[in-house]
Amino acid sequence: MSLEKITDPRRMRHWLGHMETDYRYTLGIAGERFLNEIKENARIMGARCKRCGVIYVPPKMYCEECFEKLEEWIDLGTRGEVYTYTIAYVDMDGNRLAEPVIYALITFGDAYGGLIHKLGEVKPEEVWIGMPVEAVFKPPQERKGSITDIKYFKPAQ
Amino acid sequence: MFGKKRVAIVGAGLTLFRRNLKETGKELAYEASKMALDAAGMELSDIQSVVMGTAPDAFDGVHMKGEYLADGAGARNKPYVRVYVGGGTGVFTPLAGWWHVASGQFDTCLVVCEEKMSSCFPHPAYAFTTIFDNILARPLGTTLIWIFALEMHRYMHKHNIKKEQIARVAVKNKRNALDHPCAQLAANITVEDVLNSEIMCWPVQRLDISPTSDGAAALVLASEDVAKKVTDNPVWIDGVGWCIDSTIWTNRDLYYPDYVEYAARMAYKMAGIKNPPKEIDLAEPYDPFDYKELHHMEGLLLCRKGEAPKLTEEGVTARDGDLPICPSGGLLGVGNPIAAAGAMKVCEVFWQLRGEAGKRQVPGDPRTGVAQAWGDLMQYGSVIVLRR
Ligand SMILES: [Zn+2]
Numbered sequence: 026m027s028l029e030k031i032t033d034p035r036r037m038r039h040w041l042g043h044m045e046t047d048y049r050y051t052l053g054i055a056g057e058r059f060l061n062e063i064k065e066n067a068r069i070m071g072a073r074c075k076r077c078g079v080i081y082v083p084p085k086m087y088c089e090e091c092f093e094k095l096e097e098w099i100d101l102g103t104r105g106e107v108y109t110y111t112i113a114y115v116d117m118d119g120n121r122l123a124e125p126v127i128y129a130l131i132t133f134g135d136a137y138g139g140l141i142h143k144l145g146e147v148k149p150e151e152v153w154i155g156m157p158v159e160a161v162f163k164p165p166q167e168r169k170g171s172i173t174d175i176k177y178f179k180p181a182q
Numbered sequence: 183m184f185g186k187k188r189v190a191i192v193g194a195g196l197t198l199f200r201r202n203l204k205e206t207g208k209e210l211a212y213e214a215s216k217m218a219l220d221a222a223g224m225e226l227s228d229i230q231s232v233v234m235g236t237a238p239d240a241f242d243g244v245h246m247k248g249e250y251l252a253d254g255a256g257a258r259n260k261p262y263v264r265v266y267v268g269g270g271t272g273v274f275t276p277l278a279g280w281w282h283v284a285s286g287q288f289d290t291c292l293v294v295c296e297e298k299m300s301s302c303f304p305h306p307a308y309a310f311t312t313i314f315d316n317i318l319a320r321p322l323g324t325t326l327i328w329i330f331a332l333e334m335h336r337y338m339h340k341h342n343i344k345k346e347q348i349a350r351v352a353v354k355n356k357r358n359a360l361d362h363p364c365a366q367l368a369a370n371i372t373v374e375d376v377l378n379s380e381i382m383c384w385p386v387q388r389l390d391i392s393p394t395s396d397g398a399a400a401l402v403l404a405s406e407d408v409a410k411k412v413t414d415n416p417v418w419i420d421g422v423g424w425c426i427d428s429t430i431w432t433n434r435d436l437y438y439p440d441y442v443e444y445a446a447r448m449a450y451k452m453a454g455i456k457n458p459p460k461e462i463d464l465a466e467p468y469d470p471f472d473y474k475e476l477h478h479m480e481g482l483l484l485c486r487k488g489e490a491p492k493l494t495e496e497g498v499t500a501r502d503g504d505l506p507i508c509p510s511g512g513l514l515g516v517g518n519p520i521a522a523a524g525a526m527k528v529c530e531v532f533w534q535l536r537g538e539a540g541k542r543q544v545p546g547d548p549r550t551g552v553a554q555a556w557g558d559l560m561q562y563g564s565v566i567v568l569r570r
Contacts, residue, residue, distance in 0.1 A: 060317070
């Protein structure tokens with residue numbers, strides 16, 4: 026096989042191609058309802074399994090454990106807790122970000138799962154695992170039914 | 183007895199792992215396959231079935247990558263299938279080869295794993311963006327590294343593990359790789375080098391991560407009767423296990439990979455292993471990040487939860503320690519062409535058990551080894567137990 030060390034792939038004879046495809050991903054039955062609640066009512070909902078009692082957040086259409094259809098929706102409020110977090114210093118290409126971005130996994134009480142989101146109004150060195158946080162929503166007229174209708178989570182008062 | 187027939191590995195082949203290789207994916211598959219057949223003293227005509235393992239089509243940029251690679255894997259006019267379970271593919275593919283032979287349907291099976299990640303530019307990280315939840319994660323600008331950083335941080339928090347302890351894994355594996363002829367990132371580095379390397383997404387730093395690579399690996403599997411005819415040194419596949427957790431990775435506790443434990447328990451039960459740390463002589467857990475080796479040692483029940491960093495500090499996991507972990511140099515040192523990287527680990531255990539690992543040979547005449555890979559969205563575990 027070729028033993029020369031290649032550091033610049035453009036030196037190899039090659040053909041440039043691309044896979045140009047765009048996709049339209051439906052939010053789904055549970056996803057549409059979940060994001061609509063955020064858009065219309067600024068509230069984070071979970072779905073409870075009537076057989077196992079497990080509350081899923083984000084809500085699912087079905088229970089992973091017992092396959093029951095999930096029909097009971099519960100308002101989880103807008104407060105959660107930082108389960109784990111990371112401070113991103115680079116983008117996809119490895120370039121330094123102007124400002125580091127804090128991403129966290131946020132859990133909601135006893136609910137199963139959680140949401141990944143950004144943290145705001147807090148410095149990286151002030152974040153801690155277990156920290157109570159609260160969702161900050163965009164103004165109603167700017168909300169589009171997307172997870173980014175929540176701007177970020179901030180330390181709860 | 184599990185399966186109708188006992189299955190052995192009788193030959194292994196591995197290409198160089200490099201950031202950019204000139205060979206096409208097919209050519210890489212051919213190089214590894216030919217080497218494995220030569221090692222087994224067999225011809226392509228001796229092969230009755232072929233299983234190909236290769237990760238997302240988006241890396242090579244070839245849709246129907248299984249079909250594309252078929253001739254390089256010697257599959258023309260043979261029963262052939264591609265299997266794919268993300269990063270778990272490299273160990274899962276030999277498992278799929280195992281059931282081809284164990285079922286009694288075939289006496290031989292050529293198992294080939296290939297990845298050519300350099301096709302995707304500027305960086306194959308772009309091919310990873312579509313693995314995340316399109317509705318709830320991608321709009322936030324998810325990257326692979328910060329997802330791992332969340333898991334690593336939770337693991338550190340749960341057991342009060344320091345970055346210095348985790349960095350020792352990178353130091354050990356890159357050093358082990360100095361003795362591997364195929365290695366891409368072998369180096370003599372220190373814990374300080376790791377801690378001073380660029381912070382990407384805290385706590386993940388540049389030297390905590392394995393590289394992206396091109397490469398291929400292959401194994402020849404044979405039924406007991408054939409194996410005994412072609413070699414005096416068969417290595418038996420005595421345990422197989424695999425398991426998947428929920429696709430919503432936020433539904434897991436992150437500090438411990440239950441799905442790896444379930445896969446390990448399945449494989450150990452089949453192999454009759456009751457006390458893994460005592461009965462296993464060496465292990466090749468999946469180490470795309472340094473903390474993952476520790477995570478997976480715990481999932482493989484090689485130590486108690488949270489104990490792996492201590493064993494690493496004490497030198498237990500060194501090549502000449504009581505329980506050598508990643509004597510090959512792992513993904514951190516040898517490289518990480520996804521599917522081929524997992525299969526490289528199975529090749530390593532095969533060579534170690536045959537006493538053919540050269541400068542990498544672990545002392546003590548090892549008889550039992552385990553290899554494990556992990557993948558999909560941090561949810562898949564595949565485990566194989568080999569014995570001589
Ligand atoms: Zn249920």
